[in-house]
Amino acid sequence: MPRFYCPAPLATGLALSLPAGAARHVQVLRMQPGDVITLFNGEGGEFDATVTRMGRSDVEVEVGAHHAVEREAARAVHLLAGITANERMDWLVEKATELGVASITPLVAERSVLKLKGERAEKKLAHWQGVAVAAAEQCGRNRVPTVHAAVTLKEWLARAEAGERWVLSLSEGTQGLSAMTGSGPVTVLSGPEGGLSPSEEASALAAGFTPITLGPRVLRAETAPLAVLAICA
Template identity: 90%
Template sequence: MARFYCPAPLQTGLALSLPAGAARHVQVLRLQPGDVITLFNGEGGEFDATVTRMGRSDVDVEVGAHRPLEREAARVVHLLAGITANDRMDWLVEKATELGVASITPLVAERSVLKLKGERAEKKLAHWQGVAVAAAEQCGRNRVPMVHPAVTLNEWLKQAAAGERWVLSLSEGTRPLAQMTGSAAVTVLSGPEGGLSPSEEATALSAGFAPITLGPRVLRAETAPLAVLAVCA
């Protein structure tokens, strides 16, 4: 059954028009009145809904039964991930959503190739949030991870709450990910292509990030945080 994110109050018996993006998708799928779809709004569970009207650019539905399903990861993981070049950041956001990430904060690192400011930053943020929505629709999640505005490490530290923190590191003194047991929420810091700079890693360590390793091989910037999520899922 086709699934759509509908960021609006949902309740059984409610008649509503789908958001523009969902309506376009319903039309592309050539669904017809009487067809049943699934709606979720990120507040928990999902609803059956029946298409009642197909307009030229709008679609009306009637919300049906609620199903209190949750498909979230066993551990809450927030990614503070270095912005990667080209389409790799899109890929990271998509796959991280599929693997259950709770939130993603793009990191403007010293070695980041892509630098974002002003209107360009706003457009990228909206694009990445859209990628997360589409991935949640596809993989069955009922909660969409928030993609936060891009920040530097120092900016993030000024506003961050206390909590468990890990940093992916190639330096000596790291601990294997398998040894990082527990169930508390954790923030995972990873760098862009080329990794974090020595000063950024030193800042992270002084701020309480525990250095961890994923093994003897060097993974790409978009692969390493996904490996962490796969273990925590």
């Protein structure tokens, strides 16, 4: 059954117009009045909904039964991920959402190729959040991970709350991910292509990040955080 994110209050029996993006998708699928879809708003569970009207640019539905189903990962993993080049960041956001990431904060690292400021940064953030929404619709999640505004590591550390922290590292003294226990929320820091700079890694370690390794092979910047998510899921 097609699934659509509808960031609005939902309740059984409610009649509403779908958001523009969802309405376009319903029209592309050539759905008709009487067809049933699934709606979720990120507040828990999902709803059946029946298409009642197909307009030229709008779609109206009646919300049906609520199903208290969740498909979240067992552990909340928050990614602080170095911004990668070209389309690789899109791929990272999409796959991280599928693997259950709790949130993503794009990191403007010293070695990041893509630098974001002003209007360009706002457009990229909106685009990445859209990628996360589409991935949540596809994979069955009922909660969409938040993609936060891009920050430098210094900015993130200045406002971060306490909590467990890991940094993916190729340095000596790292621990294997299998040695990390616990079930509480964790922030995972990973670098862009070329990794974190020595000063960034030193700042992370000084701020309480535990250096971890995924094994003897060097994974790409967009692959390594996904491996962590897959293991923690």
